[in-house]
Structures are given as C-alpha cells and as structure tokens.
Amino acid sequence: MAEIESLSLAESLQVTIxxxxMQAFLIFRRVEGNFKxxxxxxxHYLHSQGIKYGLQTDTLYLIAQTPQDFFFTQNIIALGTAPQHGKDGFVNVLFGESEEQDRRPVVREDGSVDYKQVTQLANVKSGxxxxxxxxxxPGNPGKAVTGEDILPRDGKEAHFKVGKNVVVNPEKTAMYAxxxxxVTKTDKEKLNVFPVYEVNGDVxxxxxNIDFVGTVVIRGNxxxxxxxxxxxxxxxxxxIEGAEVESEGSIEISGGVIGSNKGFVKAGRNVKCSFIQEGxxxxxxxxxxxxxxxxSNVRAGKSVQCAGAKGLxxxxxxxxxxxxxxxxxxNSMSTATVIEVGVNPELRxxxxxxxxxIRQLAENIDKSDKALTMLDQLASVGQLSPDKLALRIKFSATKRQTIEELKTAKERVLEIEKTLEDATLARVDAIHTLWGGTKVVIGRYTRFVKDSCQRVSLRFSDGDIIMIPFIG
Known part of the structure; x- marks a missing residue:
C-alpha cells in the first residue's frame, strides 16, 4: 500500500530546489481526480526527494487539508538558514586621528570660525x-534545505598602513609611536607620527622659509x-597671504587665504579655513x-563645501x-562663476x-613637412649640400619622434575622455540661491545658468545637466 501511495505522489507532485x-518548492503536476x-x-515524500531541513510544517498541513488550493501555484515548502558572514577586521586608531574625524569647526555668529584645536595639539609620547x-x-554556517552546511564568508584581515616614525609589534596587532x-594620516591612509615645529608669530x-619633515604650527600669519x-x-x-604653503597631510587655517592671485595652498588631504579670496x-x-x-581658483579631488552662515x-x-x-x-550682478565637477581636477x-x-605637436609636424618638402625639391635637382643633407636627416628624425609623441598624447586623451563620460554621482548643490551668470560643467557637459533659482541641485542625466530641487 505504501509503495502505491508513494508512486501516486511521485506522479502527482514535483519538487524543485x-x-x-535556500528554498524548496512544490508544484502539482496532475490536478485531476480526487487527490488525497x-x-x-x-x-516522507519530501525526504525521499532530498528535502531534509527547514520544512514549513504549517504549509504542509494546509496542503494536506485542502490540496486544491495549491494546485496552480509554486509553493514554498522548505526554507534554509542563511549563513552569517564574518565581520571584517579593522584598525582602531586610538589617538589623534579618531579625534580628527569628529572635530567640526565652530562657526561664530559673525560667520568666523573657531579653530581652538589649532592651539591644543594632541601630542603622543615615544612608545x-x-x-x-x-x-x-568568523561567520556562522547556514543550512541548506538538503541538510548540508553552507559555509559563511569569513571577515577579511585588516592591515596597518605604516607611515613614518611608527613601529608595529611582531604579532602585528599594535602600532606605537x-x-x-x-599622529597624522597622510595619503593612502598611512599613519605617521611627525615631530611638531612651532612658530610663535608670523612667518x-x-x-x-620652512621645509620640515613633520607637522608645522604657525601661531600667526x-x-x-x-x-x-x-x-x-x-x-x-x-x-595666509600670497605664500606657497604645501602639506602632505591637511592644512587648517583659523583665518582665511588672501592670495592676491599669488602663491598657493596645497594639501595631500584636506584644507579647512574661514574664507578664500583671490587664492x-x-x-x-x-x-x-x-x-x-x-x-579664486579652487581644486578638490572629492568635494568643495562652503555651507556656513554666509556660504558664498x-x-x-x-x-x-x-x-x-x-x-x-x-551673485545678483551675474559675476562669471565656473563650477566643474565629475572628474578629478588634476585629470581635467x-x-x-x-x-x-597635441595642437603644438601637430604644428611642429606641419613645419617639419614643409622643411622636408623644400629639401626634397633641392635633392631632386642635385642641389643638396652636405649641411642640407644633415638638416634633412635631422628633420626626418624629429618628425618621427613628434609623430610618436602625438600618438601617445592622443591615446591618453581618449583614456581621460572615458572617465569624463562617467559623471553619474557628481552634483552641484545650491542650498539657498544659484544666480544667473554661473557656468556648470559636469563631466564633459556644460550648462549656462541664465536665471537665478532657489534651492537646486544640478546632476547629470541622459546626456544632459538637469536641475532638481535640493533636499538637504
């Protein structure tokens, strides 16, 4: 009797995994007759089909009670348990840099910035x-509906990014000054400990001039x-006035930059200041x-933020x-203002x-061609003197080298153009007003803003720069 029932079920039911x-499904292959x-x-049938874990007993009871309700659907009759993947390791910075991330400049009522942290340096001691x-x-394994374990993905090891004047213990679990x-983080997230050079007054x-292998604090201008x-x-x-200021880390200025179009301020990480004028x-x-x-001429690899009380x-x-x-x-006078986003400024x-x-190389090739044409004409009538022959050889070699340089430059331009095309995440946000007279470039697309508008965000979409409401 049991064999007949099993055969009947096998003919009527189909199990798929x-x-x-992680899921097993039951469908009815035959729905005619009085099925019980x-x-x-x-x-017992599901076990014979390899379903060993996660049976949905409530669903099975309902199917047994009223099978006709489940005839024309794919019914989930078993669910596995997903593995819990392990957590990645990480480097916990205990001193200096962790505080750095939480620090926010305090904006006073008059719009100036309070950088008290400049005068309170968080120094560490050797050792x-x-x-x-x-x-x-580690993760916890899951279980498939077939009863087998599903191995989790273990967390990844974190590694110290070792900079200057730090040591790591033999077990590579701790870093010391x-x-x-x-403590200073430089490019590629390297941790360093730099000595501090302080100037009590103006530079x-x-x-x-100062060129220091460490952190420099200027208590003045x-x-x-x-x-x-x-x-x-x-x-x-x-x-900072029209000086040349360069740091592999970050640059913080309590006041502002009044450059008078001279000098520059350049940081390997971030620049924070109160204002920038002709800098x-x-x-x-x-x-x-x-x-x-x-x-001013301002370039940032990631973002430029000017969102304080004035924020202009x-x-x-x-x-x-x-x-x-x-x-x-x-501004209301439509002063020409150009905003470019969507590609690393250095690349642009x-x-x-x-x-x-490329224009210069093309001109050089044209000049070489004209000179060679003239020398070839002299050669054709037998008037090419030894010095002219040497000149002809020189022009030919120069032309070959210039053509090679032109080819390399054009290939690099094509590479950069590909990155210019991908500007989907780039945006320009005007929290209060975007005035007419502003030119916005996203990737390789340009939009001139003619009329002022309030609270807008400019994005790139379907080959065009669109304007949508800004949501802070």
Missing part, C-alpha cells in the same frame, strides 16, 4: 600605543612671498570653507571630483594640457 539551496494525502505522507588591529570575526609628536623675514612645506599637517592660527587652493580630498570663496561662492573657477556645495553660488587639468600639447 533553488540554485542557492496526509501530512506524514507528504513529509605610546596609537592604533590596534582588531581581528576579523617611535618618537614624540603628532616673515625673521623666520624665513604666513606673509606674501614665503614658503612653508611640511610632511605632516600645517596649522595656522592666523591667515589658489588645492586638496586631494576635501576643501571646507566656512564663509566665502571669492574670485562667487567668481573664479571651482573644481571638484565629486561635489560642490554652497549656500549661494554667483592634464586633459586641457594634453589638448594644447
């Missing part, structure tokens, strides 16, 4: 623990014509300005790899230089 073995079965028979490597956590100094003729270069961070309690400011990551950016960008050229955000962009700069180079 999902590809990941009980829960135990159904469970002090500065970072710990937290190991990954090798000298007294300041002027009394101090001279950096005056026009001077240079300050640091492997670590640079922190200035005053302002050249570059950062590999973010540029954060509290008050205003006026008639007017005039000049602002470039960011991902995003530009300000309360006001442009290289692209423009390459186009100029």
């Amino acid at each position: 999902s590809e990941d073995k 079965l009980n829960t135990r028979e159904l469970e 002090q623990l500065i970072a710990e490597r937290v190991p990954p956590e 090798a000298i007294d100094g300041l 002027d003729y009394k101090i001279g 950096i005056l026009t014509g001077f240079r300050v270069k640091a492997s670590g961070d640079i922190r200035v309690t005053g302002g 050249n400011v570059y950062a590999s990551e973010d540029i954060i300005v509290a008050q205003s950016i006026m008639h 960008i007017v005039g000049g050229l602002i470039q960011a790899g991902e995003r530009v955000t300000a309360r006001m962009i442009g 700069h290289e692209f423009n230089d390459l186009r100029a180079t």
